[in-house]
Amino acid sequence: MNTRFAVATHILVVLHGQDGKPVSSDVIAQSVNTHPALIRRILTQLARAGLTESQLGAGGGALLARPSPSITLRDVYDAVDEDGDLLGIHPGPNPNCPVGRNIQQTLRVEISAAVNALRTQLSQKTIAALAGEILAIS
Amino acid sequence: MNTRFAVATHILVVLHGQDGKPVSSDVIAQSVNTHPALIRRILTQLARAGLTESQLGAGGGALLARPSPSITLRDVYDAVDEDGDLLGIHPGPNPNCPVGRNIQQTLRVEISAAVNALRTQLSQKTIAALAGEILAIS
DNA sequence: TCTTATTGTTACTATTACGGTTACATATAT
DNA sequence: ATATATGTAACCGTAATAGTAACAATAAGA
Numbered sequence: 001m002n003t004r005f006a007v008a009t010h011i012l013v014v015l016h017g018q019d020g021k022p023v024s025s026d027v028i029a030q031s032v033n034t035h036p037a038l039i040r041r042i043l044t045q046l047a048r049a050g051l052t053e054s055q056l057g058a059g060g061g062a063l064l065a066r067p068s069p070s071i072t073l074r075d076v077y078d079a080v081d082e083d084g085d086l087l088g089i090h091p092g093p094n095p096n097c098p099v100g101r102n103i104q105q106t107l108r109v110e111i112s113a114a115v116n117a118l119r120t121q122l123s124q125k126t127i128a129a130l131a132g133e134i135l136a137i138s
Numbered sequence: 139m140n141t142r143f144a145v146a147t148h149i150l151v152v153l154h155g156q157d158g159k160p161v162s163s164d165v166i167a168q169s170v171n172t173h174p175a176l177i178r179r180i181l182t183q184l185a186r187a188g189l190t191e192s193q194l195g196a197g198g199g200a201l202l203a204r205p206s207p208s209i210t211l212r213d214v215y216d217a218v219d220e221d222g223d224l225l226g227i228h229p230g231p232n233p234n235c236p237v238g239r240n241i242q243q244t245l246r247v248e249i250s251a252a253v254n255a256l257r258t259q260l261s262q263k264t265i266a267a268l269a270g271e272i273l274a275i276s
Numbered sequence: 277t278c279t280t281a282t283t284g285t286t287a288c289t290a291t292t293a294c295g296g297t298t299a300c301a302t303a304t305a306t
Numbered sequence: 307a308t309a310t311a312t313g314t315a316a317c318c319g320t321a322a323t324a325g326t327a328a329c330a331a332t333a334a335g336a
Contacts, residue, residue: 001225001294002223002225002226002293002294002295003226003227003228003229003294003295004294004295005225005226006225006226006227006228006241006245006249007228009241009245010228010231010237010238010241013237013241014237017236017237022311024310024311024312025311025312026311030232030235031231031232031235031237031238032228032231032232032238033228033230033231033232033238034228034295034296035295035296035297035298036311036312037296037297037298037299037313037314038295038296038297040311040312040313040314041313041314043312043313044312044313044314054311054312054313055303055304055305055311055312056302056303056304056305056310056311056312056313057302057303057304057305057306057309057310057311057312058303058304058305058306058308058309058310058311059304059305059306059310059311060303060304060305060310060311060312061311061312062312073248073252085140086224087139087140087143087144088140088141088143088144089141089144090141090144090145090148090170090171090172090324091141092171093148093169093170093171094168094169094170094171097168097169098155098272098273098276099148099151099152099155099169099269099272099273100148100169100170100171101275101276102272102273102275102276103144103147103148103151103272105275106268106271106272106275107144107147107268110211110260110263110268111144113259114211114256114257114259114260115256116259117255117256117258117259118252118253118255118256118259119252120255121251121252121254121255121256122248122252125248130244130245130248131237133244134236134237134240134241134244135236135237135240137239137240137243137244138236138239138240139322139323140322140323140324141323141324142323160282162281162282162283163282163283164281164282172324172325173324173325173326173327174282174283175284175285175325175326175327175328176324176325176326178282178283178284178285179284179285181283181284182283182284182285192282192283192284193282193283193333193334194281194282194283194284194331194332194333194334195280195281195282195283195331195332195333195334196279196280196281196282196332196333196334196335197281197282197333197334197335198281198282198283198332198333198334199282199283200283228295
């Protein structure tokens, strides 16, 4: 993870702005200020999650697969989060210690509750709403 | 970050179990299954946050600086999180694009709301409660 | 006072993750 | 046909992380 969530969100906001017309990874890369291949890598994840689709060939590009008011930042997070290790658990604690033996499963519960709280907060904001805020600034 | 939150929590649970008596980084390291220097590094962060204190010299070690029912997992997260980049924002988006120009500040708001939701969830669980659950298993 | 145990910190290494970059086979519109 | 895109693989450089060793400073206890 790391900036992939931010970049993925950026991509979707751009696509929202051009709704209907496919946008090439080259154009998106210019807005994000990175390289088209990286954009395409993230677009692959978004497409796998059903948020975008792409058209091959000349005049092709990416477009939203669902209306932007139906896409929340939680959807983006989930699309881009492959291994779910926002807060990692340390491997191999001592099994002969009452703490070491059991802390992993107990921590896992707390961490997933915390990450779910984060996801729920993210689900409050849609791409349409976010794009509205962004474009309202200037 | 990454496993530092988990290791820091592990440390505090161990200290909870030995309340009163200082525990050496060596003993803690055996429970975590890592190296004393790493434990001491994290103990430095916990001490800076006022959660632990250490006694130098023979027979010394770390102990809780506050009662374990008053320490929540949010305190641990905050102690160990130095740069607050759980979800990073991509640098240098294109200032000539209406999206690139404004997305950072807008995303920053959403990300900090999300991280605060995660922190609030973590604040629901104290070290004392967590230790209780861990030791109840076996 | 001397010895021993322990911290706090620095420095170095190895491994991994991440973003940047190139390349290219495949597909499609014109 | 040709030009334009995607999707994907491969590789590089940098930064973060964990592991490790070393040592001065400190304090307990004989």
